[in-house]
Amino acid sequence: MTRAATATVGERCPQCSTATVAAAGSDVPWCPGCEFGLDTYDPSTAPWRGTRWLSRWGYRRAFHLDDELRSQLVVDPSSAALRRSGETALMAVSALITIVSLACFVGVVLVWSRTDWVPPAKFFASVGLVLLGIWTRPRFGRLPRSLKKVPADQAPALRGLIREVASAVGTSEPDVLVLLADEVNMAVTRVGVRGRSVLVIGIPLWLLLTPEMRVAVLAHELGHLNNRDPLRATLTRPATAIFASAVDWTGGHNPWRRLGDRLDRADDDSFATMLFRLLLAAVNTIFASVQLAIDAVAAPDHRRAEYAADLASREAAGSTATIAALDRLTFLDDLVKALVHDVVTKAPTDWVTLAERRQAALQDQLLVRRQASRRGSDLWATHPPNGCRAALIEALPVVPGTVPVDPEHGARVDAELRHWYASTHREILGARDFLG
Numbered sequence: 471m472t473r474a475a476t477a478t479v480g481e482r483c484p485q486c487s488t489a490t491v492a493a494a495g496s497d498v499p500w501c502p503g504c505e506f507g508l509d510t511y512d513p514s515t516a517p518w519r520g521t522r523w524l525s526r527w528g529y530r531r532a533f534h535l536d537d538e539l540r541s542q543l544v545v546d547p548s549s550a551a552l553r554r555s556g557e558t559a560l561m562a563v564s565a566l567i568t569i570v571s572l573a574c575f576v577g578v579v580l581v582w583s584r585t586d587w588v589p590p591a592k593f594f595a596s597v598g599l600v601l602l603g604i605w606t607r608p609r610f611g612r613l614p615r616s617l618k619k620v621p622a623d624q625a626p627a628l629r630g631l632i633r634e635v636a637s638a639v640g641t642s643e644p645d646v647l648v649l650l651a652d653e654v655n656m657a658v659t660r661v662g663v664r665g666r667s668v669l670v671i672g673i674p675l676w677l678l679l680t681p682e683m684r685v686a687v688l689a690h691e692l693g694h695l696n697n698r699d700p701l702r703a704t705l706t707r708p709a710t711a712i713f714a715s716a717v718d719w720t721g722g723h724n725p726w727r728r729l730g731d732r733l734d735r736a737d738d739d740s741f742a743t744m745l746f747r748l749l750l751a752a753v754n755t756i757f758a759s760v761q762l763a764i765d766a767v768a769a770p771d772h773r774r775a776e777y778a779a780d781l782a783s784r785e786a787a788g789s790t791a792t793i794a795a796l797d798r799l800t801f802l803d804d805l806v807k808a809l810v811h812d813v814v815t816k817a818p819t820d821w822v823t824l825a826e827r828r829q830a831a832l833q834d835q836l837l838v839r840r841q842a843s844r845r846g847s848d849l850w851a852t853h854p855p856n857g858c859r860a861a862l863i864e865a866l867p868v869v870p871g872t873v874p875v876d877p878e879h880g881a882r883v884d885a886e887l888r889h890w891y892a893s894t895h896r897e898i899l900g901a902r903d904f905l906g
């Protein structure tokens with residue numbers, strides 16, 4: 471996430487003499503004219519990954535990957551589907567992990583079939599094998615219970631729009647639709663052994679998008695389904711989740727901070743207890759490091775998949791709507807903040823007008839904001855910076871899109887979602903009261 475605002479630093483660019491700028495609260499400038507210095511690591515805007523060295527490496531690697539992918543995709547957009555070597559390696563590792571899991575359960579049967587082992591030995595060997603088998607089991611993902619599926623007979627107009635966009639990007643309607651009152655986000659995933667596809671629409675984001683942008687964001691998500699990204703995520707999950715779960719089992723993230731807090735509070739802990747906690751924190755750090763390394767292997771393919779989904783969005787919604795949607799995301803923090811102030815007097819269906827107005831007032835900062843989004847580059851981020859994504863679509867020929875926007879249909883969607891809109895309104899009013 472980028473800082474909300476940028477300021478002029480005052481120095482002149484040594485290459486083109488343009489006045490340099492920096493993110494708010496930062497003193498690491500870049501030139502908005504020729505982007506000189508934009509690739510400099512800025513610890514105040516790049517995500518923190520445990521150590522400065524790692525954070526800087528993740529930043530530089532991501533920055534370089536974005537440049538590389540963008541220059542490839544501009545020349546040949548169809549190459550977005552190619553070269554998934556990291557994913558292939560992770561699928562192979564996942565297959566091995568699954569075999570280990572199966573072998574563990576077979577091992578339990580073998581242990582109990584032995585006649586030369588005493589029962590306690592059989593018991594402890596079985597417990598060890600079962601735990602290892604559970605840890606290495608295939609993981610199919612599931613919907614958190616708190617997420618409510620929209621019943622199949624509800625929201626027919628929205629489902630009609632989703633079907634239309636899905637067919638434009640070459641896929642079918644998702645099996646499950648989930649609407650969230652409090653998420654400024656949209657996503658697709660696959661869950662369960664059957665791999666049912668799920669589309670999640672965060673109503674607060676939906677309400678800040680124009681009808682054209684809604685088509686663009688839907689096309690991006692459904693483009694992931696067409697490109698089989700959620701299926702790939704399932705097939706690589708044994709490798710990508712195994713150490714993440716080990717991190718959870720050993721206490722979760724920030725083990726050293728937790729240990730420090732514990733040391734401050736627990737004077738009566740025995741030496742043995744403290745030693746155990748120290749060991750647990752060390753093991754947790756090893757697991758977390760392995761997890762980061764695995765995720766780093768997956769990251770280039772993941773980035774490519776995001777650009778590929780943007781290209782699907784360009785085809786279905788057209789270049790203009792795709793770029794507009796990405797720029798809306800670039801300004802999203804400002805728009806949400808502004809909304810929190812106006813939310814009492816304005817109905818949810820007016821929020822998009824508020825967003826349009828607020829963004830129009832900020833539009834002269836667009837170029838700098840797009841650049842600033844790159845200062846938050848991170849190899850482990852779920853998406854490349856919005857500025858890079860918009861720049862890729864802008865560098866390609868303008869296409870009109872294939873999904874027509876019908877205002878009447880849009881009004882029907884708004885009408886049938888009014889209960890969800892009302893709960894989002896309540897959520898934001900609650901957040902506003904909380905913020906004071």
Ligand SMILES: [Zn+2]
Nearest residue numbers: 483486501504
């Ligand atoms: Zn310059």
Ligand SMILES: [Zn+2]
Nearest residue numbers: 690694776779
């Ligand atoms: Zn995406």
